[in-house]
Amino acid sequence: MTNLRITTSPDRVRALLRLLPGAIGIALVAYALLAGGYLISVVSFGLIYAIFVTGLNLFMGYTGQVSFGQNAFAAISGYASAILTATYGWEPLLATATGLAGALAVALVVGYPTLRLKGHYLAMATLAIGLIAYEVAVQWQSVTQGYMGISGVPPLGIAGFEITSERGNLLFLAAIAALGVTAAALIRHSRVGRAMAAIAGSEDAARALGIDVARYKLLAFLIAAVYAALAGSLFVHVVGFVSPEVFGLHMVNLAFTMLYVGGIGTVMGPLVGAVVIMLLPETFRAFKDYQDLAYGAALILLLIYAPRGLASLADLLRRRAGEGRRA
Amino acid sequence: MIRLRLEGLTRRFGGLVAVDSVTLDVAAEGVTAVIGPNGAGKTTLFNMISGFVPPSAGRVLFEGEDITGRPPERIAARGLIRTFQLVQLFQNLSALENVAVGRHLHTRGGLWAALARPGWARREEAEVDRRARDLLAFVGLGDRAETSAAVLPYGQQRLLEIARALAAEPKLLMLDEPAAGLNAAETRALSEIIRRIAERGTTVLLIEHDMPLVMTTADTVVVLDFGRKIAEGAPAAVRADPAVIEAYLGGAEAAHA
Incomplete structure (x- = not known):
């Protein structure tokens, strides 16, 4: 009997560890709802970023490609939302849908030639896309109002029912983020997800098994663009304001940090990373002048002790238990 | 019946002729082995047939259909x-x-099937899982299903790659040095597996350095030397062929003279 318990308990522990990120996430949203105030905003932004990073993870983690330019798609949809509602008085939902379609169209046109590139070249090309989007937002003043940005963007809602309270926003964003993560998990564990993972593993072997590598790379890029666009529009409607800086390089920087801290290639990693990276600086507020230093030190420690991200800590514990052996 | 026909297949890399006008028929039945010293052009030949390297000249006919230069x-x-x-x-x-x-x-689930999981897609996934487990059992890896491929010992990685190829239900299975890095016992097991694959109606074309494996497994042996086909026939006949002995032991004869 004791033997049996010893052999089964790691499995149970592992299963629990796998559920842990989700459970903590729900607890956090609940806590923020009760506590109210500033924490609601921080967690809300964390959830918006979680959607963005979940898409980035599909392209980078599952499919093994690189993109520094996903902010372009957030910018396209975000600006479409802002301009169509604030300037032309459209319904927010319709404006968001139009923004998503526009971002998808641009991703198709840009992705088709770009995805022939590999590694560093792809990284540079995507970086350029992000920079171009930023410059357009700055220079096309008649439409985007340049650095000034566009304010007075209405909140999301349908036919008069608007989400006006911060708590309402938080719940809505939590639901969208949960849907986004679930969709990513469904894709990962499907024929499409396997083809993407195969490309990440070995493009030659994938082709030798009949996988159209170019097609699946493009598909992953398009899905990632939709996630980015959705995050962009949500941000604009929640904050009520957009400017070029919102979707600048800072967004890329933050998203990459979230992806690696949370765990690239894992299903829950983007959500965990996004929320943790949003909360981390707030946690160190007590350090006052040393807040940035503490944040940086925490990041380094995280990457040293959880190199594959927080979401894969379960695997790490399993390795520590001496079960997994590397060849 | 001829499964694969090569007509004057040639590949030049700059001034080097890696494969020099190789003409070859691979019968649908049995195991054909391509052997030859290092640098004889075996892998280049494979890469041209499978579409990874475009030929400089010549044609590849698969079941009579010209597939030369198509993507992999x-x-x-x-x-x-x-x-x-x-x-x-x-x-x-x-x-x-x-x-x-x-x-x-052999499956067709797309993005919609992944997200909505209709009945046919769930059945398809169940079938994929069942077949994959069968194939793992076939190559003797039935108990390693959940193991990460990265941590498998080398010999098992080779077998896993063969199981993965078989999952695609090939008419022609091309194995590039499947015994490289295997010990004697693993090589014998591999030979057995290759014979069983051929018996199930799959044409097997293999490149191999391991002579015991070739002699026990192949029905036909093709010998390449400096990119040229110098012999073809049953294993015993090829082994006795003076041109083949010259190619493999040429240095020794030169020493005699």
Whole structure:
């Protein structure tokens, strides 16, 4: 009997560890709802970023490609939302849908030639896309109002029912983020997800098994663009304001940090990373002048002790238990 | 019946002729082995047949159809599946998932099927799982299904790559040095597996250095030397062929003179 318990308990522990990120996430949203105030905003932004990073993870983690330019798609949809509602008085939902379609169209046109590139070249090309989007937002003043940005963007809602309270926003964003993560998990564990993972593993072997590598790379890029666009529009409607800086390089920087801290290639990693990276600086507020230093030190420690991200800590514990052996 | 026909297949890399006008018929039945000293052009020949390297001249006919210069994924879809000299597993996936990827050509679930999971897609996934487990058992890896491909010992990685290729239900299976890095016992087991694959009606074309494996497994042996075909026939006849002995032991004869 004791033997049996010893052999089964790691499995149970592992299963629990796998559920842990989700459970903590729900607890956090609940806590923020009760506590109210500033924490609601921080967690809300964390959830918006979680959607963005979940898409980035599909392209980078599952499919093994690189993109520094996903902010372009957030910018396209975000600006479409802002301009169509604030300037032309459209319904927010319709404006968001139009923004998503526009971002998808641009991703198709840009992705088709770009995805022939590999590694560093792809990284540079995507970086350029992000920079171009930023410059357009700055220079096309008649439409985007340049650095000034566009304010007075209405909140999301349908036919008069608007989400006006911060708590309402938080719940809505939590639901969208949960849907986004679930969709990513469904894709990962499907024929499409396997083809993407195969490309990440070995493009030659994938082709030798009949996988159209170019097609699946493009598909992953398009899905990632939709996630980015959705995050962009949500941000604009929640904050009520957009400017070029919102979707600048800072967004890329933050998203990459979230992806690696949370765990690239894992299903829950983007959500965990996004929320943790949003909360981390707030946690160190007590350090006052040393807040940035503490944040940086925490990041380094995280990457040293959880190199594959927080979401894969379960695997790490399993390795520590001496079960997994590397060849 | 002829499964694969090569007509004057040639590949030049700059001034080097890696494969020099090779003409060859591969019968649908049995195991054909391509042997030859290092640098004889065997892998280049494989790369041209499977579409990874375009030929400089010549044609590749698969079941009578010209597939010369088609991209690898299109050739794979035609029923010609290869493995690699340096094992190319999906290290990020489990053994089971690796074989499941091999089912790609025979399944059709797209993005919608992944998200909505209609009945047919769930049945398709169940079938993929069942077949993948069967194939793992076939190559003797039935108990390693959940193991990450990256941590399997080398010999098992080779077998896993073969199971993954079989999942694509090839008409022609091309194995690039499947015994490289295997010990004697593993090589014997591999020989057994290759024979069983051929008996199930799959044409097997293999490149091999391991002579015991070739002699016990192949029905026909083709010898390449400096990119040229110098002999072809039953294993025993080829082994006795003076040209082949010269190619392999040429240095020794020169020493006699």
